[in-house]
Amino acid sequence: MRLRRDTPPEGTLRDWIDARAEAGGPAMSFPDESTAIDWPELRARAQSIAALLTAKGALHGESVAILQPNGQAAIEALYGALYGGFRATMINLVAGAEAIGYALEHSGARVALVHPAQHAMFQRVTSRDTITALDMTEQMPCNGLHPVAPGDHALLMYTSGTTGRPKGVVHTQSSLLAGGWTTTIAHDLSAKDTGLCVLPVYHINGLCVSVMGSLVSGGQLAMCGRFSASRFWAQAAETRATWFSVVPTIISHLLHGDTAPDPETRARLRFGRSASSPLPVEVHTAFEARFDVPIIETMGLTETSAQILSNPLPPAARKIGSPGIAYGNQAQVAGPDMRPLPPGQEGEIIVKGPNVMLEYLRNPEATRDSFTPDGWLRTGDLGCKDAEGYFYVTGRLKELIIKGGENIAPREIDEVLYAHPDVVEAAAFSRPCPQYGERVEAAVAVTPGSALTSDDLMQLCKDRLGAFKCPDRIYFLDELPKGPSGKIQRVKLKDLLNPELERNP
Template identity: 65%
Template sequence: MILSAETPPQGTVRDWLNTRAATDGPAFVFPAGDDDALSWADLRDHAARIAAHLTAQGIKKGESVALMQPNCRDGVLALYGVLYGGFRATMINLVAGTSAIRYALDHSEARYAFVHQDAQAIFDQAARPGQISQVHINGSDTAQLVDLAPTDQALLMYTSGTTGQPKGVVHTHASLLAGGWTTAIAHGLTPSDCGLCVLPIYHINGLCVTLMGALVSGGTVAMCPRFSASQFWDHASSAKATWFSVVPTIISHLLHAEANPDAKTRAALRFGRSASSALSPDVQTAFETRFGVAIVETMGLTETAAQILSNPLPPGVRKIGSPGLAFGNEVCILSNDLKPMPVDQEGEICVRGPNVMLEYLKNPDATARSFTPDGWLRTGDLGCKDADGYLFVTGRLKELIIKGGENIAPREIDEALYSHADVIEAAAFARPCTSYGERVEAAVKIKAGSTLTNLDLIELCSKKIGAFKAPDVVHILDDLPKGPSGKIQRLKIAELTRGD
């Protein structure tokens, strides 16, 4: 099976794993030193054994099998074993909290789960007594695996659920592979590449961008248990990483940490990619200036198996402040009445392509609302396209601040705050107001020892974007609440700071 830049991957995850196993190249290394490396052949053999065991238990094709696994060798084996067997890998967000985890286990109807020892206490709190059997692979099982097709269900991942109950996003083998493919073709991934994975595999970025990107390109994944600012460059060095995928908060934390890559590591890294939320142009410029590693801004969703947009790699044109161009799918801007918007005109960002989800599990109404009659997925994000086809995100429909009838994009305020070198994390949000309907507030995390005050930051924003858009209050917090990918959660900040 050959990766094509024009045609999405054909077949199933099982087909691609069998193909990679024939090469017996390196698949996974673990630079933290906790686990033994895996070749593609090792991975296929383990996956086939797990698949046979699950089949022997009577688990049906497409049935949910829950994975409560951090980034580790066992988590990789469990994931590929479930996919290889034709079951629906149901990724449980380990930091979502007991109620959200219980909801996912109940809603998915999982009868079996792979539970890592570090997640055992969470599982014991969230799972109902007798509801789910934990999977333990002992000895060898022989069972005829079910036949698989690209349209069969492969992945179930729950959205963060910042408003209402989380929605279960269902991907097929075809859309899951296409998620890795959009990354591979955008970044020119080859079997000689090694991607450093510090994002959790129970998030779509870690799973599709890095893991599926390596599967379809034949490269290697260097998997770390978690992000560590002090160890990031050492892990990249020991793994000989050629690229990494992170989120803006990680880029900011690396920029404010003391560690630096050595010359050999810097030379080996072709690029880093930023996703999940907007990257401040000031932070991007400072990172590239200090570390000499190009950052490629991208955009993706759980519903699109991660990436939909990416800036080209250098020497291609990277437009700072834009997540780039469509790769492997179509992206358009639609008006409120679902008509295409002209160049530079704001509307809703919509996407259509092989990486788009099948459905929201057991929620046909939400599925129907998310698609236009002609098959475009409505992202809920606002943006515009320039004359060159580069997309610029201007806000999110649910996060817009409407002050005195005027729409204010939180990103504009974020970028003003990030322009100060002492600001590590920043997020603006709306607060109800009797005078204007909503007023602007923001929260920041600042560098240790900084003398920055609330008033200093308000004055900075007033100078950068004007007094009307500047926050009335800036809350200085120890940390800003974040989701599993590291994306800052604005709505939770509003709840946390109520009454401050």
């Protein structure tokens, strides 16, 4: 298959898997399992699993539930479902029993590919009468597969459900390929590259950026079971990685860790990529100063098969504090009437392109509300762009703190808290307040042994933001709650933080 920078990938995922297999060469390695697989082997496994699903009665475009942690089995299950023309339904393994049970029921899946470590949980949350776990090791000849077209359903991934029931995001064969393509063209990925994946494959970043990016670019991918701050740089050395994709909390933990890349690894790494939430400026600059590895800040959503914006690679202009410019899709800042605003004015970021989702499964109302009449996806993110087309995210519409009628973006407070060298994680949020309607509070996690106090941080906030935006209270936790991508979940802090859970020094 031919890759072009100005045109999204043509064909289907099956076409691209076939093309990679016919070209040959290594595909993926799994350092935690001490295994590796090349493209011909990966296609053979995908074909066998696709044939198994077909033989067991899975219908064209039907959901196939995948309950797999990162590893070779997860990749084989994913590619098997995609190759066979099914809707790979990636189940978030840390979402909790209720959310997992809901996703399995709502997806309509009748068959599942379940890792042995997940069997007990799978049996707790579902009925064997409605969904059956299949044995992936059963070998099946590749014949009689369903036909596959670019517009067919390919992926179902559920949102975090912070504002109600999770919504099932549906991507097609073509939009999933486009997700790997936007990453490839933004970062100039090629067959010479090796990505290091430490994010879960059941999250859009790990799946689209790392896995689909390697398929479209033809490069290799090293997939770790999970992120480990103490092992990360050694894994980058062992796998000879040239790039990695992580989230801001991981960057902060690496910055405050005791390990660093060796000179050879540092020289080989072309860039690290940050996504899923805004990267605090202080963390960004401190990371690059310490490790001499450029961090490319980006922005993406589950609904856009990950990336929509990215900073260019060095030596082109990177703007710290900005997730960059649009690659492979169009992006605008719109006012309340959904008309584009001029540079410098704040509004909602909207997106249109080949990587945008098809729909929310069985939720036409949510689908309708998420698109403008002329087909732009509403991201729910507030921001502005400058005259050169670089975007700046200022907050989430649903996360704004409205204190005394004034809008306060939690990110403003986060940035100040991260400015203290002892702060590893930080998040501001709102509480109801009889006087102002809402008040500002925040939570932080700090380096072990730190003598930092809430008074110290509140004074820092007053000095930089003024008393009005300063948190009324700052909680100290060992770790802030996060979603599967490592993104801090502000909405959970209100329920989590009770006086007996504090660790206020």
